[in-house]
Amino acid sequence: MSKKVAVYRREHFNAAHRLYNPQWDDATNDAVFGKCNNPNFHGHNYELEVKVSGIPDVQTGYVMDMKLLSDLIKEHVLEVFDHRNLNKDVSYFEKLNPTAENIAVVIYEILRKQLHKKFDLQVRLYETPRNFVEYPAS
Amino acid sequence: MSKKVAVYRREHFNAAHRLYNPQWDDATNDAVFGKCNNPNFHGHNYELEVKVSGIPDVQTGYVMDMKLLSDLIKEHVLEVFDHRNLNKDVSYFEKLNPTAENIAVVIYEILRKQLHKKFDLQVRLYETPRNFVEYPAS
Amino acid sequence: MSKKVAVYRREHFNAAHRLYNPQWDDATNDAVFGKCNNPNFHGHNYELEVKVSGIPDVQTGYVMDMKLLSDLIKEHVLEVFDHRNLNKDVSYFEKLNPTAENIAVVIYEILRKQLHKKFDLQVRLYETPRNFVEYPAS
Amino acid sequence: MSKKVAVYRREHFNAAHRLYNPQWDDATNDAVFGKCNNPNFHGHNYELEVKVSGIPDVQTGYVMDMKLLSDLIKEHVLEVFDHRNLNKDVSYFEKLNPTAENIAVVIYEILRKQLHKKFDLQVRLYETPRNFVEYPAS
Amino acid sequence: MSKKVAVYRREHFNAAHRLYNPQWDDATNDAVFGKCNNPNFHGHNYELEVKVSGIPDVQTGYVMDMKLLSDLIKEHVLEVFDHRNLNKDVSYFEKLNPTAENIAVVIYEILRKQLHKKFDLQVRLYETPRNFVEYPAS
Amino acid sequence: MSKKVAVYRREHFNAAHRLYNPQWDDATNDAVFGKCNNPNFHGHNYELEVKVSGIPDVQTGYVMDMKLLSDLIKEHVLEVFDHRNLNKDVSYFEKLNPTAENIAVVIYEILRKQLHKKFDLQVRLYETPRNFVEYPAS
Numbered sequence: 001m002s003k004k005v006a007v008y009r010r011e012h013f014n015a016a017h018r019l020y021n022p023q024w025d026d027a028t029n030d031a032v033f034g035k036c037n038n039p040n041f042h043g044h045n046y047e048l049e050v051k052v053s054g055i056p057d058v059q060t061g062y063v064m065d066m067k068l069l070s071d072l073i074k075e076h077v078l079e080v081f082d083h084r085n086l087n088k089d090v091s092y093f094e095k096l097n098p099t100a101e102n103i104a105v106v107i108y109e110i111l112r113k114q115l116h117k118k119f120d121l122q123v124r125l126y127e128t129p130r131n132f133v134e135y136p137a138s
Numbered sequence: 139m140s141k142k143v144a145v146y147r148r149e150h151f152n153a154a155h156r157l158y159n160p161q162w163d164d165a166t167n168d169a170v171f172g173k174c175n176n177p178n179f180h181g182h183n184y185e186l187e188v189k190v191s192g193i194p195d196v197q198t199g200y201v202m203d204m205k206l207l208s209d210l211i212k213e214h215v216l217e218v219f220d221h222r223n224l225n226k227d228v229s230y231f232e233k234l235n236p237t238a239e240n241i242a243v244v245i246y247e248i249l250r251k252q253l254h255k256k257f258d259l260q261v262r263l264y265e266t267p268r269n270f271v272e273y274p275a276s
Numbered sequence: 277m278s279k280k281v282a283v284y285r286r287e288h289f290n291a292a293h294r295l296y297n298p299q300w301d302d303a304t305n306d307a308v309f310g311k312c313n314n315p316n317f318h319g320h321n322y323e324l325e326v327k328v329s330g331i332p333d334v335q336t337g338y339v340m341d342m343k344l345l346s347d348l349i350k351e352h353v354l355e356v357f358d359h360r361n362l363n364k365d366v367s368y369f370e371k372l373n374p375t376a377e378n379i380a381v382v383i384y385e386i387l388r389k390q391l392h393k394k395f396d397l398q399v400r401l402y403e404t405p406r407n408f409v410e411y412p413a414s
Numbered sequence: 415m416s417k418k419v420a421v422y423r424r425e426h427f428n429a430a431h432r433l434y435n436p437q438w439d440d441a442t443n444d445a446v447f448g449k450c451n452n453p454n455f456h457g458h459n460y461e462l463e464v465k466v467s468g469i470p471d472v473q474t475g476y477v478m479d480m481k482l483l484s485d486l487i488k489e490h491v492l493e494v495f496d497h498r499n500l501n502k503d504v505s506y507f508e509k510l511n512p513t514a515e516n517i518a519v520v521i522y523e524i525l526r527k528q529l530h531k532k533f534d535l536q537v538r539l540y541e542t543p544r545n546f547v548e549y550p551a552s
Numbered sequence: 553m554s555k556k557v558a559v560y561r562r563e564h565f566n567a568a569h570r571l572y573n574p575q576w577d578d579a580t581n582d583a584v585f586g587k588c589n590n591p592n593f594h595g596h597n598y599e600l601e602v603k604v605s606g607i608p609d610v611q612t613g614y615v616m617d618m619k620l621l622s623d624l625i626k627e628h629v630l631e632v633f634d635h636r637n638l639n640k641d642v643s644y645f646e647k648l649n650p651t652a653e654n655i656a657v658v659i660y661e662i663l664r665k666q667l668h669k670k671f672d673l674q675v676r677l678y679e680t681p682r683n684f685v686e687y688p689a690s
Numbered sequence: 691m692s693k694k695v696a697v698y699r700r701e702h703f704n705a706a707h708r709l710y711n712p713q714w715d716d717a718t719n720d721a722v723f724g725k726c727n728n729p730n731f732h733g734h735n736y737e738l739e740v741k742v743s744g745i746p747d748v749q750t751g752y753v754m755d756m757k758l759l760s761d762l763i764k765e766h767v768l769e770v771f772d773h774r775n776l777n778k779d780v781s782y783f784e785k786l787n788p789t790a791e792n793i794a795v796v797i798y799e800i801l802r803k804q805l806h807k808k809f810d811l812q813v814r815l816y817e818t819p820r821n822f823v824e825y826p827a828s
Binding site for chain 1: 723790791795819820822824825826828
């Protein structure tokens with residue numbers, strides 16, 4: 001059995017987006033993405049749940065300081081995504097469709113670079129309370 | 139004491155919006171609306187709570203059929219607001235800033251016309267789980 | 277402005293029920309109550325929210341002891357409703373359709389008798405997270 | 415590390431049920447199942463969470479279309495379970511006790527047949543906000 | 553009908569407290585306050601919901617800027633209450649029992665002084681998800 | 691694929707605590723633990739989620755009786771932790787810093803001894819809705 005403990009931190013951001021594939025014509029985009037393809041955009045309150053697993057430090061009893069984890073998420077994710085148009089304002093999605101799946105993978109890649117390799121990382125993203133994704137899938 | 143019972147129905151919709159006053163210059167809009175003034179829009183999952191008060195019908199035990207109330211909201215509100223850009227796609231906000239306060243008043247006015255005058259009506263709108271509004275204020 | 281403080285206590289119970297009017301034929305019951313008229317019953321997790329308003333006691337700082345309020349609800353409501361078939365096991369609904377509206381009024385009447393008249397009482401009942409009722413309507 | 419992303423869809427249904435083993439006498443059933451053995455049934459609002467894991471499609475950015483997943487659940491699960499008496503109306507439970515564990519396994523088996531084998535599947539079922547089950551256990 | 557719109561802002565703080573009346577002996581305090589009278593304190597995550605009602609401003613569409621309301625609560629309430637021992641660290645409770653009722657009245661009095669008299673104010677405080685209070689009682 | 695089903699039971703308790711390392715001086719404790727190091731303590735509503743995985747019993751359809759699991763948690767965890775000061779009243783933390791990580795490990799060890807070895811066990815502890823931990827990390 002793993003001796004690792006996982007710590008989770010939840011943050012949120014609001015953003016506009018539109019789902020479409022620029023290589024397809026309008027009819028195909030409408031057929032695949034439906035009302036999510038509104039060219040004027042729609043939006044969501046995204047809830048972001050970041051999971052970091054490791055062995056608690058003997059001196060502090062912390063896997064890592066949650067305040068530090070929260071600050072990392074704020075600096076590297078919320079500053080870039082919050083109150084933005086994902087398609088137009090966020091460079092990661094210049095050529096990538098901002099589905100929940102792709103947003104989660106992007107956030108994982110961003111945070112992976114900020115965390116010591118001794119930690120395991122997983123990202124869960126709620127697009128609505130009824131639709132959410134997780135990467136990597138457990 | 140009132141013999142009225144209130145029934146509540148919750149629905150939700152997703153939308154993009156931007157807060158600004160077109161009569162003001164950019165600096166004033168930024169000072170007042172901050173990042174909510176992003177010209178490329180941001181968005182929310184709006185939770186809408188509609189309260190209808192009246193005397194339950196003796197035959198049915200219903201104030202009004204919740205299914206009917208849900209259908210009214212879907213037809214007259216969600217069809218117009220869901221997956222839209224409030225500023226660009228929804229005529230009510232052509233000249234009205236789509237703050238949570240104004241959206242709630244607009245939804246109240248829409249639904250008031252659909253309900254028999256014997257019913258009292260109140261609308262609550264959650265823009266985020268931590269920011270919400272109610273009209274008319276109780 | 278009222279100097280009253282309201283205290284709220286939430287409890288829950290699970291029950292089966294069926295909506296129908298025995299004076300109507302099957303076709304009418306189906307037309308009015310739809311799948312809620314399943315003769316084999318369906319069921320819900322009911323969340324019950326009881327609000328008691330009064331002036332806090334100077335000695336205790338309590339409007340009333342929440343533990344006592346919880347015990348009153350358990351003894352007089354949950355013992356009668358929880359894990360029951362409302363139509364068949366609960367005498368209040370022998371001749372009364374167990375709609376959320378009627379259940380809330382019945383619970384109000386039960387608890388009103390248990391509370392000193394100096395207290396105001398209001399009952400809110402969640403049949404689902406999206407359908408709920410309140411009596412008396414505020 | 416897996417390159418799979420998990421997508422989750424939440425749906426809900428209401429149902430009546432009773433827990434008992436027909437091969438046992440009443441005293442044994444009461445001892446084991448307590449008030450869940452009420453012969454007149456009780457009921458729940460079941461929250462169903464379906465997890466599908468796979469590699470996102472490069473063209474769409476979707477693991478699978480959430481709308482399609484929602485439609486599959488509605489057609490194959492909610493149509494059969496919602497507003498029903500699990501013991502009397504749902505053939506899967508003719509000889510199977512409708513515990514949360516068994517309901518989750520049944521729903522897993524139903525949905526497994528509807529999904530391409532390239533996808534992993536897991537089902538979580540909330541019987542109440544405080545009691546829930548998951549199959550297969552992660 | 554009021555033309556007022558209510559805006560709500562939710563904040564939270566964590567605190568330790570103990571319920572007891574220093575004019576009573578230990579036996580009486582134990583009888584009235586039970587385990588809430590632990591002399592070593594216990595604690596809660598308090599959720600604070602502040603409601604401000606008024607006429608939306610024609611220029612902004614705001615009753616008041618939620619950001620400003622949030623800042624007022626942070627400065628005047630959270631700075632004083634968060635991560636504190638209410639009995640020992642917060643002067644308001646030197647001679648006042650920190651029941652949820654009394655905490656809500658204190659927070660109301662604090663915020664009332666910070667808000668223009670044209671606004672109505674109400675405070676709701678969740679001590680747990682199942683126990684909460686409201687002042688003034690609506 | 692595992693044939694195991696996981697059952698989850700949620701319970702809650704309230705407690706006061708303080709984070710610090712007695713081997714460090716005050717300045718170091720303040721630097722590491724910030725306001726969590728308040729010597730007068732602060733507190734939380736802890737939500738505890740216990741996951742037990744196993745093969746459902748053929749006779750009952752239960753992995754294990756949720757009522758029994760709830761009783762075990764109440765007797766061995768809540769009786770010891772609820773409405774207590776973790777640092778001063780709970781012997782497990784005499785020499786162990788009561789971080790969420792350490793509390794979760796302690797609760798795991800307590801419950802592991804109460805459960806048959808055929809069951810897998812995992813503990814999740816919510817210190818706030820935005821900060822939570824899991825042991826062992828999945």
